[in-house]
Amino acid sequence: MLYAEIISINNVKDSKRMKIGDLDGATHLMLGAISTGQPELVKPYHQTLFAGIEGGDGISDRHNLELGTTLRYSAFGLTIIGDWLGQPLDLEKHALPRDPAWGQLVANWRNPDPDALLPALMVACDTHVERIALTEREDDSGKFEFGSVFLAVHPTEILAILRLRDLLGLPNPSKIDHPLMKTPYAAITCLPGAITQRDELLDQFLSMVRQRDPHVFAAGL
Numbered sequence: 001m002l003y004a005e006i007i008s009i010n011n012v013k014d015s016k017r018m019k020i021g022d023l024d025g026a027t028h029l030m031l032g033a034i035s036t037g038q039p040e041l042v043k044p045y046h047q048t049l050f051a052g053i054e055g056g057d058g059i060s061d062r063h064n065l066e067l068g069t070t071l072r073y074s075a076f077g078l079t080i081i082g083d084w085l086g087q088p089l090d091l092e093k094h095a096l097p098r099d100p101a102w103g104q105l106v107a108n109w110r111n112p113d114p115d116a117l118l119p120a121l122m123v124a125c126d127t128h129v130e131r132i133a134l135t136e137r138e139d140d141s142g143k144f145e146f147g148s149v150f151l152a153v154h155p156t157e158i159l160a161i162l163r164l165r166d167l168l169g170l171p172n173p174s175k176i177d178h179p180l181m182k183t184p185y186a187a188i189t190c191l192p193g194a195i196t197q198r199d200e201l202l203d204q205f206l207s208m209v210r211q212r213d214p215h216v217f218a219a220g221l
Contacts, residue, residue, distance in 0.1 A: 005029060006048045009058035013051075023049075023061060024069055024145065027077035028156060034081075035159035039167065043085060053094070062095035071139040072143040076102035077157060084164050102128040109161050121158060125178040128155060171197045184220055 005026065026049055033041045052058025053113045062071050075096035082089040091098060104120040111117045132152040133144035139161075158181065162172050180186065 005208070006045055009048050009052045013055060013057055021059065022069055023059060023071050023074040026059060027074045027081075030081055031077050031156045031160040032154075034163050035156050036165070039163065042081065046081060046085060046087070051214065062097075069142045070097060071098040073095050075099065076106055077160075079106050080110065080161070080164070083110070084168075092123075105157075105161065110168070112170055112171065115170045118173045118176070121161070121173065121176055122178055124158060124161075125180045127153065127175065128180055138178070155180050159186070167171060 002156065008021075023045040025046075030042045030045060033039065033045075035061045036201060049059060053061050063210070065140065075091055077093070078096070084121070089096070108117050111120075113122045120190075131143070133143045133147040134138035139142050139147035165172055
């Protein structure tokens with residue numbers, strides 16, 4: 001998905017056109033890549049994403065707000081991703097909101113004391129559950145971050161934080177005693193660097209794209 005999104009954003013570069021999708025979806029993708037053990041894909045996508053925002057094409061920040069979203073998930077997730085990459089997010093520049101519910105995790109995700117981090121993780125788990133859209137009307141209201149069955153049950157942002165802390169050598173709490181973290185979807189199934197087998201079909205596709213449309217690729221891929 002990240003490859004497809006990079007191609008999609010770069011394909012409309014300098015056209016002043018927007019691709020289908022919003023900044024919340026982009027944030028879910030990056031956190032998902034981290035949580036499933038592929039953090040190396042995040043930096044080139046992050047660069048492509050913000051180049052598109054700066055160029056006024058591909059994808060938009062809150063200055064051109066999509067109907068039915070507050071981008072508060074983006075503000076939270078991109079703040080943490082930017083902090084990890086050493087590219088701090090300017091919330092004011094992109095008109096992104098500060099959300100107290102996610103703010104505790106933003107403030108504490110690098111805390112070296114796992115016991116001090118745990119309350120912020122618990123609040124984040126509660127926030128995730130509270131913001132699951134149960135109906136189409138709720139999903140369209142912009143008040144709920146998780147509008148699909150997968151996003152509802154997969155604690156993507158929690159797992160991503162735990163993986164980022166692993167990468168930074170920070171200890172994690174031994175247990176997160178919350179219903180969201182007690183399902184099979186909350187299990188860490190692949191650590192960073194563990195995916196070594198190449199996807200031959202994907203490699204063939206990417207090779208063809210490089211030959212035909214090299215401009216749609218991002219540096220580092």
